[in-house]
Amino acid sequence: xxxxxxxxxGAVFDVALxxxxxxxxxxxxxxxxxxxxxxxxxxxxxxxxxxxxxxTYLGQDxxxxxxxxxxxxxxxxxxxxxxxxxxFYEIITLFIYCEKGWKRxxxxxxxxxxxxxxxxxxxxxxxxxxxxxxxxxVMFSAFSFISGYMGGISVPEFILExxxxxxxxxxxxxxxxxxxxxxxxxxxxxxxxFLLEGGSFGKAWRQSLALLKKNRFSPLWKTIFYFLIFSLSxxxxxxxxxxLLAAGxxxxxxxxxxxxxxxxxxxxxxxxxxxxxxxxxxxxxxACIVVLYHRAGGSLRPEKTKRKxxxxxxxxxxxxxxxxxVILIFFSESEIGGNIPGWGSNQIQVIAHRxxxxxAPENTEAALKCAIQDQASVxxxxxxxxxxxxxxxxxxxxFKRTTGKNLDVWDADYAVIRDLDAGGHISADYRxxxxxxxxxxxxxxxxxxxxxxELKSTGREQGLEEQTLSLINKYGMQDQCMIxxxxxxxxxxxxxxxxxxxxxxxxxxxxxxxxxxKEIDAYSVETTSLSAELVYQAHLQGKQVYAWTAxxxxxxxxxxxCHTDGLVTDNVLLAQxxxxxxxxxxxxxxxxxWFFGPLSGE
Numbered sequence: 001x002x003x004x005x006x007x008x009x010g011a012v013f014d015v016a017l018x019x020x021x022x023x024x025x026x027x028x029x030x031x032x033x034x035x036x037x038x039x040x041x042x043x044x045x046x047x048x049x050x051x052x053x054x055x056t057y058l059g060q061d062x063x064x065x066x067x068x069x070x071x072x073x074x075x076x077x078x079x080x081x082x083x084x085x086x087x088f089y090e091i092i093t094l095f096i097y098c099e100k101g102w103k104r105x106x107x108x109x110x111x112x113x114x115x116x117x118x119x120x121x122x123x124x125x126x127x128x129x130x131x132x133x134x135x136x137x138v139m140f141s142a143f144s145f146i147s148g149y150m151g152g153i154s155v156p157e158f159i160l161e162x163x164x165x166x167x168x169x170x171x172x173x174x175x176x177x178x179x180x181x182x183x184x185x186x187x188x189x190x191x192x193x194f195l196l197e198g199g200s201f202g203k204a205w206r207q208s209l210a211l212l213k214k215n216r217f218s219p220l221w222k223t224i225f226y227f228l229i230f231s232l233s234x235x236x237x238x239x240x241x242x243x244l245l246a247a248g249x250x251x252x253x254x255x256x257x258x259x260x261x262x263x264x265x266x267x268x269x270x271x272x273x274x275x276x277x278x279x280x281x282x283x284x285x286x287a288c289i290v291v292l293y294h295r296a297g298g299s300l301r302p303e304k305t306k307r308k309x310x311x312x313x314x315x316x317x318x319x320x321x322x323x324x325x326v327i328l329i330f331f332s333e334s335e336i337g338g339n340i341p342g343w344g345s346n347q348i349q350v351i352a353h354r355x356x357x358x359x360a361p362e363n364t365e366a367a368l369k370c371a372i373q374d375q376a377s378v379x380x381x382x383x384x385x386x387x388x389x390x391x392x393x394x395x396x397x398x399f400k401r402t403t404g405k406n407l408d409v410w411d412a413d414y415a416v417i418r419d420l421d422a423g424g425h426i427s428a429d430y431r432x433x434x435x436x437x438x439x440x441x442x443x444x445x446x447x448x449x450x451x452x453x454e455l456k457s458t459g460r461e462q463g464l465e466e467q468t469l470s471l472i473n474k475y476g477m478q479d480q481c482m483i484x485x486x487x488x489x490x491x492x493x494x495x496x497x498x499x500x501x502x503x504x505x506x507x508x509x510x511x512x513x514x515x516x517x518k519e520i521d522a523y524s525v526e527t528t529s530l531s532a533e534l535v536y537q538a539h540l541q542g543k544q545v546y547a548w549t550a551x552x553x554x555x556x557x558x559x560x561x562c563h564t565d566g567l568v569t570d571n572v573l574l575a576q577x578x579x580x581x582x583x584x585x586x587x588x589x590x591x592x593x594w595f596f597g598p599l600s601g602e
Contacts, residue, residue, distance in 0.1 A: 011301065012226055015101035016280070016287035023097060025109045027279045038086050043533060046511055056519055059507035061487060070079055083122060084132045087139070092119045095195050095285040102290055104302050127200035134187045156508075156528045158549050165401070166355055180486050185220050186212065192293040192483045201240050207367050211296035219292040223285070228282050241273075242266070246595045266588060348559075349377035349460055349566040350575045351452060354395060355441075358571040361404065361423040363393045364433050365444050372448045374572040379445065380452040380484070383438050383468060385461045388444065390414040391438040391468065397458055403435065410460040438468065442475050452485040452504060455494075465493045467485075469501065484524060492519045504546065510534065517543075524548055524568065527555045532562045 052072040053065040066072045093116045123131065140155055163169045190208035194201055212219065212557040221505040245265060249258045264558075269430050309405065338464045352371035354362035355460050356379065360370045363381055371379045382395040387410055399405040401411070403420040414437070423433025440451070445451050453472075455464055465483075483494045484504035491503045495518075505517070522544035525534065529549045538545045548568035556578045559567045569575040 009226055009229060011102075012284065012291050014289045015098050015291055016284045018101040019097060019107050022107055022109050022112060023279060023283055024276075026093055026097070026112060027275065029109070030093075031111070034086070038082075042079060042083065043531075045075060046074060049511055056512065057488075058509075058511040059486075059488070059505065060509060061507075064508070081132075084135055085123070087135060088123065088132070089116060089120050090282075092195055092285075094283050095192060095290065097283065098287045098290040099192070099196055101287065102294060102301060104304060114455070122198070127202070128194075130201045131179070131191075131194060134184060137180060137184055138188070141181055154528070156526055157551060157555055158526065160548075161551075172269050180218070188221060188289055189293060192290055208293075210376075211293070215296050218295060220294055223288045226288050227285060230281070231245075234280070238273065241269075242591065245269070246591075250485050250596065255596050259592055262596065263588060263592060297544075307369065328360060334447075335547075348564060348579060349546075349570040350548060350579070351378040351548075351566050352376040352572050353380050353570045354566045355379045355381050355393075356570065356572055358569075358574075361426045361430050361433055363395055363436070364422055365436050365440065366423060366430055366433050368441060368444050371572060372445075375575070376572045377450065378450045378452050378566065380454060380481075380568060381438075381441055382454045382456055383464075384409045384456050384458065385467070386410075386412045386414055386417065386463050387414045388591070389462065389467070390417075391464075391471070392417060392434045393438060393441050395456075397456075399435070410458055440470055442471060442477060444528045446475055446477060446480070451481045452484050453481055454506065454536075455487075455490050457485070457487045457490060465490060469494065469498050472501070476588070482522070488519065495519050505546075512537070522546060522565070524566075527558060530558065530562055535562050535564055553578070 018442055049066060049072055050056060052075065053063060053069050055065065058066070066076055082525060093112060096115050096119070097107065097112060100112075101241065122128065165172045167284050172332065178549065186205075186209065187376070189212060190201075190204045193199075193207050194204035197204070218340070231233045246262055249262045252258075253261050352367070352374075355367035355369060356371035356374070356376065357363075360367040368379055368381075381393045383391050384394050384397070390413075392409075392414070394402075394409060396402065397409050399407045399409070399417070399420060402425065403422050405420050407416070417435050420435055421432055422435045423430025423566050441451070453468060455468060457464070468483065472478055482502035482504055484506050485491050486506045488505060491505060494501060494503055502521045503519060504522045505520040508526045509529045510523055510525055513525065520543070523534075523538055524546040525548075527547050527550055530545075535545045544565035545562075546566035546568055547562070547564045550559050550567055550569050551571055551574070556567065556575055560578065567579075
C-alpha cells in the first residue's frame with residue numbers, strides 16, 4: 001500500500017469526516033444508551049446512599065457521613081468508576097474512529113462498537129487504571145472529547161463569580177488554568193499510544209513526552225490553530241444556514257407570516273445544530289491529536305485510493321443521511337436531546353439573589369427597592385447575628401468585601417456597623433448605603449414583595465431562629481416570609497417553633513430516599529446538580545424546588561427546562577426576559593427584527 005506525508009489541516013478534516021455517518025449513528029446510540037440505561041442506573045445507585053448511612057437525605061452539610069461507612073464508600077467508588085467507564089467509552093470510540101479515518105478505512109457502527117468494547121474492557125488492569133485520574137479535569141477543560149450528557153458539566157457559576165471577585169484568586173485561577181491545560185494536552189497526546197497500542201499508562205505517558213520533546217510546543221499550537229479554524233468554519237456555516245433559511249422563508253411566506261415560521265424552524269434546527277456541532281467539535285479535537293501524534297512519530301498515511309462511482313452505494317448513503325437527519329431532529333425535540341416535558345408549574349418565580357445584586361449593592365434596601373421595581377416574585381436575603389445580638393442582612397462573615405471594614409460578624413456591634421458604607425464600592429450613586437438590619441428589610445418589604453430569609457450559622461449565635469421569627473410575627477409577615485438555610489438543624493428548630501412557616505433547605509447537591517422530609521417545604525439546589533428527575537420527585541413529595549444562582553443564558557434555560565418553581569438570580573430582568581421568550585434568546589429576536597422588520601410596539 002502506498003503511503004504519503006499528510007499532516008495538515010486538510011488531513012484533520014478528512015480524518016474527522018471520513019466516516020461522518022457512522023459518527024452520528026454512534027452519537028445517537030450513545031445518547032440513547034445514556035438516557036435509557038446509564039443515567040437511570042446512576043441515579044438509582046446514588047439514591048441508595050442515604051439509607052446506607054442511616055439518613056433520609058444527603059446534602060453538603062452531612063455528605064461526609066458517606067466516608068464513615070464501608071458499604072457507602074464501595075457504592076460511591078463503584079458509581080464513579082462506572083461513570084469514568086461511560087465517559088471513556090466515548091473517548092475510546094472517537095480515537096478508534098479517527099484512527100480508521102487516518103488509515104482511510106470505512107468503518108461500520110457495529111465494528112466500531114465492538115472494537116471499543118474490547119478496548120474498554122482492557123482498562124480495568126492496575127497498570128492502566130491511572131488513565132482515569134485526570135478525567136475529571138478533562139470534563140471541565142477546553143480539551144474535551146465529551147459531547148454527550150457529561151459534556152454539559154461545568155464549573156458552577158457561584159464558584160466562578162467568587163473567584164472573579166477576588167483580586168488574589170483571579171490571577172491564581174488564570175495561571176492554574178493555563179498550567180492545567182498544558183498538562184491536560186500532554187495527557188491527551190498520550191491517549192493514542194495508550195488506547196491504540198496498548199501497554200501501561202506510564203509507558204504511554206513517557207513515550208508521548210518523548211515525541212513532544214522532539215517537536216516542542218508545535219502540536220499544542222497547531223491544535224489550537226486548527227481548532228480556531230474549525231470554530232470559524234462552524235460559525236460561517238451556521239451564519240450561512242441562517243441567512244438561507246431566513247431568505248427562503250421570507251420569499252415563500254412573506255414578511256408577516258414569515259416571522260413566526262422562521263422562529264419556529266430556527267428553534268428546531270438550533271437543537272439539531274447543537275448536537276451536530278458538539279459531536280463534530282469532539283471528533284475534530286480527537287482528529288487533531290491523532291494526526292499530530294502520527295506526525296510526531298513519523299508515521300506515513302496511506303494514499304487515497306480512487307473508487308468507481310456506484311449509483312446504488314450513493315443512493316444508499318443519501319437515504320442513510322436523510323434518516324440520520326430525521327433522527328437528529330427527533331432527538332433535538334425530545335427529552336433525550338435536552339427538551340424536558342412540563343412536569344410541575346409553568347409559573348416560575350423569579351427570586352432576587354441577595355435582594356438583587358446585579359444593579360445595586362447586595363443585601364441592601366437599595367437592592368430590595370430594585371427587586372420590587374423590577375417585579376421580582378421574591379427577594380432572597382442573608383441574615384447573621386452580631387456580637388450584641390442584632391440581626392443584620394449580610395452574606396460574608398467579614399465586612400471587608402462589601403464595606404472595606406476588616407471586621408468579623410461575630411466580633412461586631414451594631415453601633416459600629418450602622419456607620420459603614422455598603423454601597424460605595426458599587427457606585428457613587430450608592431455611597432452611604434448602610435448595612436441593613438433584618439427589621440429594616442422587613443419594613444421595606446412589607447406589602448411589596450415576599451422574602452426568602454437565609455439564616456447563616458457561624459456557630460456563635462444565640463437564639464437566631466427565635467429572634468427572626470419574633471420579628472416576622474411582630475410585623476405580621478408570616479405569609480410573606482420563608483426561612484431558608486444550608487443547616488438542617490436550623491430548619492428543624494424553626495419548624496418546631498413555627499410549624500406554619502415555610503422552610504427551604506439550600507444545598508449544592510441533594511440525594512433523598514424518596515420520602516418527604518417533614519422539616520422542610522422546599523429545596524433550593526445549585527443549578528449544576530439540578531435535574532428534571534429531582535424536580536419531579538420533589539413535586540411528588542409535595543415540595544417546591546428553587547435553583548440558584550442563574551445569571552447566564554445557559555443556566556437560566558436549564559432551570560426553565562427542568563420546570564422548577566423558582567429561579568434565583570442576581571439579574572431579575574434577564575431572567576424575566578428568558579421566561580417571557582420561553583427559552584428564546586436575544587440573538588434570535590434581533591436577527592428576526594433585522595430580517596423581517598420589528599413587530600409593531602417593539
